[in-house]
Amino acid sequence: MRKSIGIFLLLTFSFSLFSLEIKGVRYSCSPSKARVVLTLDSYPYYNVEREEKTLKVYLPGYEGEEKKITFPNSLVSSIKLVAQPVSFLVEVNTTCPFQYQIFRLGSPERLVIDIFPQNLSxxxxxxxxxxxxxxxxxxxxxxxxxxxxxxxxxxVALYLRNFLVQEGLEVYLTRRRDVFVPLKKRVEFANKIGADLFISIHCNSSLSRRACGFETYYLSEALDDHARAVARVENSVVKLENPVEKWKLTILEDLSLLEFRKESILLAQLLQEKLDACLPTPNRGVKSALFYVLKGVHAPAVLVEIGFISNPWEARMLRKSYFQREIARCISEGIVKFTRKIALRENEIL
Ligand SMILES: [Zn+2]
Known part of the structure; x- marks a missing residue:
């Protein structure tokens, strides 16, 4: 007991000498998602406590402005910011049982708290x-x-946008022209606008001229050499990024991987199914690998390799407008089927 009082006093003393500041708080809230972003003056450490409809995030040593924000008709009913003796408390109260994920962003240091309904469907x-x-x-x-x-x-992406807009979806592109966009910026863009689904479109290449067909990836450890090689090629662009980001795929620590894994697999399966129904090229199946561009996306996310441009016949097909449009149409149908499955809770996976 004496020891814990000692630690408490020491912590209080240390924090009063080196108090850390919460520089800003931003939040967004809708019926299906809520996000709180704390801007901090150094790398944040935190502890979490959760109850059925309350999430408490403690930031030891931090100081900040006390506040209470309420939200009508939202997943989150209120957010309270409370100064405590040795911690700053961020309390999020929800209107239903929830899931959450917390992650850090750098430059400036930020702590992001995302809240989702317990029932993802x-x-x-x-x-x-x-x-x-x-x-x-x-x-x-x-x-x-x-x-x-x-x-x-x-x-293909521009065709896909048109098909999805016709279906009433709100569509954003990470690039609309021939410009260089770093991988991390693509992920940040998707998270910033609160994407509900992320799809990255690529073409495959192989040393073997005979390799052909389409395959869809979700983010997880690669299970074979081909998948590892595809990820290596698609990730190699980070060498062109300035400054070069030293990314690490800390796979087990990344909650977003687990959060949308089932949905990403389902989306990949539906895309493959639709592409298989209308393309003459072979279905190479659903695969997994560690792609930087999928890591950290807070939504179901897949990467589609639409075909091999190293295969002479497939390359000729891929440059034809009608074939590009056909690929986009199949992908669009797969996405629409996914949205309906999610909405109707039809699938057994969820
Ligand atoms: Zn690529």
Whole structure:
């Protein structure tokens, strides 16, 4: 007991000497998602306590302005910011049982608290982010006849946007032109607008001219050499990024991986199913690998390799407008089926 009082006094003394400041608080709230972002003056440490409808995040040593914000008709009913003797408390009260994830962002240091309903199937898919791979100084793979991956995937993405808009979805692209966008910026963009679904579009390439077909990836450890090689190629763009980000895929620590894993697998399966029904090229199946561009996306997220531009026949197909449009149509149908499954809670996986 004496020891714990000693530690308490020591902590109080230390924190009073080196108090840390919460520089700002931002929040957004809707019926299906809530986010609190704390801007801090140093790398944050925190403790979490949860009850059925309350999440308490304690920041030892921090000081900040006390506040209570209430939200009508939202997943979160109120957020309280409370100064305590040795901690600053962020208390989030929800209107229903919930799940949460907390993660840090740098430059400036931020702590992000995301809240979702316990029952994920109550999430409605409304905002879709399409990510055409590569762009600008990064051409991606170069195929037969000199075709560039970055051009093919942009055209497919633009067709896909049109199909999805017709379905009433809100669609955003990480790039609409031939520009270079770092991988991390693509993820940040999706999270900033609160994407409900993220799809990255790429073309495959192989040393074997005979390799062909389409495959869809979700984020997890690669299970075979081909999947590892595909991820290595798609991740290699970080070398062109300035400054070079030293990214680590701390897979077990990343809650977002687990959060949307089932949904991402389901989305990948539905895309493969639809592509299989209308493309003449082979279905290579659903796969997993560690792609930087999928890591940290707070929504179901997949990467589609629409075909091999290293295969002479497939490369010829991929440069044709009608084939690009057909791929986009199949992907759009897969996404629409996914949104309905999520809304109707039809699938057994969830
Ligand atoms: Zn690519």
């Amino acid at each position: 109550s999430i409605n898919i409304r905002k879709v982010v399409i990510d055409p791979g590569h762009g600008g100084k990064d051409p991606g793979a170069i195929g037969w006849g000199g075709i560039k991956e970055k051009d093919i995937v942009l055209r």
